[in-house]
Amino acid sequence: NQEQDEEKSKEYLDELEFLAYTAGGEVGARFTQKIDIPNPKTFIGSGKIEDIKHYVDENDIGTVIFDDELTPAQQKNIEKILKAKILDRTSLILDIFAQRAQTSYARTQVELAQYQYLLPRLAGLWTHLERQRGGIGMRGPGETEIETDRRIVRDRIALLKKKLEKIDKQMETQRGNRGALVRVALIGYTNVGKSTLMNVISKSDVFAENKLFATLDTTVRKVVIGNLPFLLSDTVGFIRKLPTQLVESFKSTLDEVREADLLLHVVDISHPNFEEHITSVNQVLDEIKSADKPTIMVFNKIDNYEHQTIDEDDLVTEKTTKHFTLEEWKNTWMNRMGDTILFISALNKENLEEFRKKVYEEVRKIHITRFPYNN
Ligand code: GDP
Known part of the structure; x- marks a missing residue:
């Protein structure tokens, strides 16, 4: 369905533009082309390349970014034609990671x-x-x-x-030294509000900003809720099509997730693609064999959620995510997950008491199995 395809590609390019902005760039124009099989030499067709070349020359553009991974040969060929720096999604993300x-x-x-x-x-x-x-x-x-x-x-x-192996070993020992405290990991797509939430509950000062990948290093904080201490870690955000080189080299950061007792999967419910984000995160969890861990789904940014009502006489072929009320989303996820779901705003501190209570309950369940005589 063409309309849906266009909607998808717009969303993908929105994300790419956000990545470019995070890297410090400004986007002048977007080009899209629907192709079944990419051109082995130039990825896109020659007509499209001409269009882009025209724009690049006219506006003195220095960099052209592709949303898909290019082969080394394609990258070189396109560079020769456009006489601009050619980045693909992977190299752009690597650039951001290097900056951060x-x-x-x-x-x-x-x-x-x-x-x-x-x-x-x-x-x-x-x-x-x-x-x-x-x-x-x-x-x-x-x-x-x-x-x-x-x-x-x-x-x-x-x-x-x-x-890295050497540091990994040291970190493993450090993690081992943390004793038997229950370990909770904040996970989620990039920019959903993990660091903000970490700050709110641990009253610490973790770097949070509206850019992708503000957090590269794992932060671990000791948090106490109602006399119950546990460790809370904030990990690198996940993203659709995270370069495989990065997944591999960030293995140890993901160890924090792998070794956690409880996951807080944070979701930005105000984002039109939030369900896709959940899927991407679940895929990584699958890859690192952590999909079965006890998980609380934390739907964040409810302050920013805009519900779109549908007029009775509107012809709607398919409901978008925004056509549901927050209440409807709550019921949908209750049906899927039981009561381990939360709807909050970390920014406006909405429902944080409920959040603390839920985390406390889940941590306590694990804590009791670990220290059966102290309770
Ligand atoms: P992270 O990448 O998941 O760690 O996300 P951050 O904590 O860095 O937050 C990303 C952006 O979302 C920042 O601009 C935050 O101020 C903003 N943010 C976080 N929580 C909320 C929220 O509950 N509501 C709104 N509207 N924005 C939020």
Whole structure:
């Protein structure tokens, strides 16, 4: 259905634009093309490339971003035609992560992901040179150079992996030293309000802002609700099509989730795609074998939720998420999850008492199994 496709692609590009903004860029124009099979050389068709080239030249555009992952060859070919820097979704996200990495651990993880992204692209450079030099069998200095480059990159990757392994071990010990306290992890799509919620309940000062991936490093705080202490961690936000290099290098950050006793899955219910976000997060949970953990669904930003009423005589083919009232959403999720759901506003501090109570109850259930004689 064409209308739905257009709606989807608009939402995807909204997100990409938000990513570009987070990286410090400003978006001048958007181009879309419906293609069944991407062009192996330039991803999009030649007519579309011409349109873009026209716009790029006219407006002196420095960077063109693609929402999908490009092959190294496609990236090079497009760069040659447009004479602009070509980024794909992965390299854009890597760029943001590089800007935002605060600790040496996060920096090492990002560096590793960047080199992993670079390695096949060096190979692309090689085939490109090979063609210029007259094909297979031509062993020129260029090839040796690139082989050297590749070896340097591979060595660097091996080194970074070792460094991470070492820190991973230290972190594992640290986590082990935290004793038998119940561990709760805040998880959710990026920008849903995890850090804000962390601040509100732990009265701490975690960095929160309206950009993607404000949090790269895990923050762990000891929280006490009604004399019951537990550990609360805030982890890197998930996002649709998170580059695989990143999922792998952020493994240890995800360990925090893997080792948690209870998950608080935070959702931005005011976002038109919130159900898709839930699916993306659940996919990552599946991948790290954490889908079966006790989970409280925390629907945040209820202050920002706009309910769209439908007129009786409107012809509606399909209800959008906004056509439900918050009450209807509550009932829907109650049916799916039982009573482990909450509707709150971390910003306006709405329903936070209910939030504390629910978290307390769930933590207490786990706590009792762990310290049966103290209760
Ligand atoms: P995180 O990426 O999930 O950690 O999200 P943040 O805590 O950094 O919040 C992202 C943005 O959403 C910030 O601009 C927050 O001020 C905003 N935000 C968080 N909670 C709420 C809420 O309950 N209502 C509204 N309207 N905005 C919120």
